[in-house]
Amino acid sequence: MTLAELKTGQKAVVSGFKEYSPLTQRIMQLGVLEDTVLEVLRRAPAGDPIEIRLLGYALSLRQSEASLIELRDIR
Amino acid sequence: MNIAASGDRPQAQKHGHGPTPVIAVIGNPNIGKSTLFNQLTGLRQKIANFPGVTVEKHVGTVTLTSGDANIVDLPGTYSLSANSPDEMIVADVLYGQVEDTEIPDMVLVVVDASTLRRNLFLVSQVIEAGLPTVVALNMVDVAEANGINIDVERLGAELGVRVIPVNAARGQGIDAVKGAMVDALQQPHLSSLNVLPDVRKASAELARELRDAGNHVEDYEVERALVDAGGYAEQRLQRACTTDIIPQLEAVRERLSPDRPLGASEAHRRYAWINALADEVETSAVKTGVSLTERLDAVVSHPLAGSVLFVLVMAIVFQSVFAWATPLMDSIDAVAGALSDRLNASLPEGALTSLLVDGVIAGVGSVVIFLPQILILFAFIIVLEDSGYMARAAFMMDRVMRACGLSGTSFVPMLSSFACAVPGIMATRIIPNRRDRIATILAAPFMTCSARLPVYALLISAFVPQQTYLAGIINLQGMVLFGLYLLGIVGGVTTAWLFKRTALRGPTPSFLMELPPYRLPNLKSLLIRLWERARIFLVRAGTVIFSVAVIIWALVYFPHPQSIQDEFDMKREIAALKYDGEVLAQRLNDLDNQQAAAYLEQSYLGRIGKTIEPIFRPLGWDWKVSSAVVASFPAREVVIAVMGTIYAVGGEVDEESAGLRKRITAATWPDGSKVFTLPMVIGLLVFYAFCLQCVATVAAIGRETDSWRWPVIAWVYMTALGYAGAFLVVQLGSAG
Known part of the structure; x- marks a missing residue:
């Protein structure tokens, strides 16, 4: 399952990435890494982009970007 | 922690300092970096541009006990990786590779205590750049409100740099930051921090190889190119080298990180180091209740x-x-x-x-x-x-x-x-x-x-x-x-x-953006930035607009032939013989207006306006409006100044209607009908809404797209659109 499918209010742990690119490198530098716990806070109108919380801050990213992030331990 | 010897910068060119030291301020976006910068400099700052790129460069002067220092506020960034020339400027400044900006004598890193881990990523990269560094730990109060306590002494000891808690918005801790700056300038001390010693070593080796092959490259450029596969640094390094260096980079990456891409490896290793460090210095209590930001966002982002x-x-x-x-x-x-x-x-x-x-x-x-x-x-x-x-x-x-x-x-x-x-x-x-x-x-x-x-x-x-x-x-x-x-x-x-x-077809790009917590804007910072904007506007009014006003005045005033004066003097004498009393006063007043109008028609601007009037006739503009619009192509707001000049010089003398708005309301065609009808005015507004009447913007488009094609396309496209829009409005308005 990827972050794009995680429901609003759910938490999960990052398990990996679908690809490696400057985009995913930037995502990693922002702290979205394997074993990072994150939570979907809300979705913008039309469900995209999404706002997630990690490491004590809020980050927005698009569904297409969220779909590159694989998750485990969904709560 | 990491004691691997580094920190010396054999490759960085020391430009040789004048008497005034240079301090760079760096940090993540949205953490109060500019507020701290404003607290340090007050009004003693200005906005310029970095040469080569068009990133805004805020430079100011800070008064320390050791004397004045120049302080440069760098654009907010999360890492030294670059996907654009803009992002590369931060690394280039730190390594003294930017013309006009001397290599800094020290770096002030601003850190948000409430998101310490994410901030420490950049902190570690900056400290490794090998300059004396001071960390300003901002928003400690926010962190404490969130139940986070940071052992400042311990953090400083682990990083090998001074860490000063501040509250930039309230102006607390500013003197302590200044004191730490003086110490860092007078007794420069370098941290031995090096999270990725193997990458540093391999970069230096590869850089030496490339230099031996006759290429002019710096160690840090090679390091960034190695780590940021497919990024801007890699492209720039390739351009700087005569041979295809990608295979060489790939070989080194493969050797350093066989299991995963080197860039991913950097992120993982830095965060592993950060997490170990943060676990030692940061204690967070379990937070209860819903934060203000979350409550506000329930409405604002609904x-x-x-x-x-x-x-x-x-x-x-x-x-x-x-x-x-x-x-x-x-x-x-x-x-x-x-x-x-x-x-x-x-x-x-x-x-x-x-x-x-x-x-x-x-x-x-x-x-x-x-x-x-x-x-x-x-x-x-x-x-x-x-x-x-x-x-x-x-x-x-x-x-x-x-x-x-x-x-x-x-x-x-x-x-x-x-x-x-x-x-x-x-x-x-x-x-x-x-x-x-x-x-x-x-x-x-x-x-x-x-x-x-x-x-x-x-x-x-x-x-x-x-x-x-x-x-x-x-x-x-x-x-x-x-x-x-x-x-x-x-x-x-x-x-x-x-x-x-059409011309710019392609895939849609990324949207990674932090949503910072809601904060009360800082009044001092607001006022400083307003003053900066007012200054820029007034300087523009005092230079470009002043010059255009004088030129337009000259075009309106000259040639000012004596023959017109003589002709109207004669008419006045005749009137004085024919009329008296109020009728004479009225008649003389009319003659004054007619004389002013005659001068204006004879003037250079009048001649230009008349020549081009046929082009703008379908928009309902007479030669006065046409002249004013044409004169405003260098800077659109000049149209007001030009109209002011045209209608003041050709002025219908009326004590009651001193303002320009009253004068243009009264403007008529030769047959007496109003020039400024509602369709014409709306058409004119539409023209100004679409038209690209700004030399500065045209120049900026040229610089930012690095071509002459786009500014030409933009200018022609927008001008045509403005004309078509105004034409449509006037024709529809007149038909109705």
């Missing part, structure tokens, strides 16, 4: 409530721009009028008096009068930005922006363009995708900039009735202004969509 709020906020902003500015504008007008009267009364009639009164005071005064509106608009933009609302607007607008092929990141440059397209176009550097950048650049000049505001304000206040609805809450003039803003937005969005569908 799909329906948030959208309604957004429209409401924008409407309030534009209503206020009109309503609050009026008393201030009236007093500026009164001062200019009094000054003109004094000069007219005390100086002899002639070219010099005319230059001062009709050229300088009328021209510059009619532009300066719009300063209150510009300041109010800027104050709103700054407050929306600093409070964190702007990021929410981008979040809410992303889906909409994508409909025209752009992203929410284009929203901020577009919104900045409401103040001025030049910084807006410069702000497009945050958009990594070139096609998106160009589309945003083409859309940006459509946004209603502060220079369009005077034109709108003048025409609206002169020709749109002062009606209010709903007990005075809605004001018709304000609504017309709001409509013009919407027209600009529609024009820009349609343009971006059109170009993204």
Whole structure:
């Protein structure tokens, strides 16, 4: 399952990435890494982009970007 | 922790310092970095550009006990990786590779204590750059409110640098930061921190190899190129080298990190180090309750409530721009009028008096009068930005922006363009995708900039009735202004969509953006930035607009033939023989007006206007309007100054109608019909909404797209659109 499918209010742990690119490198530098716990806070109108919380801050990213992030331990 | 020897910079070129030391300020976006910078410098700062790229460079002076130091505020960034030339500037400054900016004597890293881990990523990269470093730990109060306590002493010891807790917004800890700066300047100390010693070593080796092969490269450039596969540093290194270096880079990456890409490896190793460090220095209590940001976001980022709020906020902003500015504008007008009267009364009639009164005071005064509106608009933009609302607007607008092929990141440059397209176009550097950048650049000049505001304000206040609805809450003039803003937005969005569908086709880019917590904007910082904007506007009014006002005055005043004076003197004598009393006074007054009009028709500007009048005739413009519009192609707000000059010099002498708006209302065609009819005025407004009348913007487009093609395309496209729009309005208005 990827972050794009995680429901609003759910938490999960990052398990990996679908690809490696400057985009995913930037995502990693922002702290979205394997074993990072994150939570979907809300979705913008039309469900995209999404706002997630990690490491004590809020980050927005698009569904297409969220779909590159694989998750485990969904709560 | 890591004690691997490093920190010395054999490759960095020390430029050799003058007596004034240089301090660089660096940090993540949205953490109060600019507020701290403003606290350190006060008004002793200015905005310039970094050479080669068009990133805004804020430089200031800070007074330390050891003397003055120059301080450079670098753009906010999360890492030293670069996907664009804009992002590369931070690393280049730290390594002394930017012309005009000496290698810093020390670096001040600003850190948000409430998001320590994410901030430490950049901190570790900056410390490894090998310059004396001081960390300013900002927002300790916010962290504590969130239940986070940080052992400052321990953090400093682990990083090997001084860590000073500050509250930039309240101005607390500023003296301690200054003290640490003095220490770092007088007894430079380098941290031995090195999270990735193997990468550092391999980069130095590869750089030596490349230099031995005759290439001019720096160690840090190679290190960034190695780590950021496919990034900007790699492309730049390839351009700097004569041979294909990608295979070499790939081989080193493979050797350093066989299991995963080196860039991923860097992120993982740094965060592993960060987490170990943070676990030692940070204690967080279990937080109870819902934070203010979360409660506000339940409304602000709500799909329906948030959208309604957004429209409401924008409407309030534009209503206020009109309503609050009026008393201030009236007093500026009164001062200019009094000054003109004094000069007219005390100086002899002639070219010099005319230059001062009709050229300088009328021209510059009619532009300066719009300063209150510009300041109010800027104050709103700054407050929306600093409070964190702007990021929410981008979040809410992303889906909409994508409909025209752009992203929410284009929203901020577009919104900045409401103040001025030049910084807006410069702000497009945050958009990594070139096609998106160009589309945003083409859309940006459509946004209603502060220079369009005077034109709108003048025409609206002169020709749109002062009606209010709903007990005075809605004001018709304000609504017309709001409509013009919407027209600009529609024009820009349609343009971006059109170009993204045709010349700039390509995949949609990323949208990674932090949504910072809501904060109260800092008043001192707000005032400093407002002052900076006011200064830029006034300097522009004092230079470009002053020069154009004088040139236009000369075009209007000269050749001023004596024959006209003689002809009208004779007519006055005849009138004096024929009439007397009030009839004579009226007759003489008419003759004065006719004489002024005769001079104007004979003038150089009159001749230019008449030559081009046929082109603008279908838009309902006479030669006066045509001249004013043509003269305003270098800078659109000049049209007010030109009209001011044209109508003052050709002035219908009437003590009651001193203002320009009254003079243009009275302007007529030779047959006596009004020039400024409602369709013509709306057409003129549409023309100004679309047309690209700004040399600075054209130049910025050229620089940012690095070509002459795009500015030419933009200019022709926008001018044609303006003409077509005005033509359509006038034809429809006349038919109806």
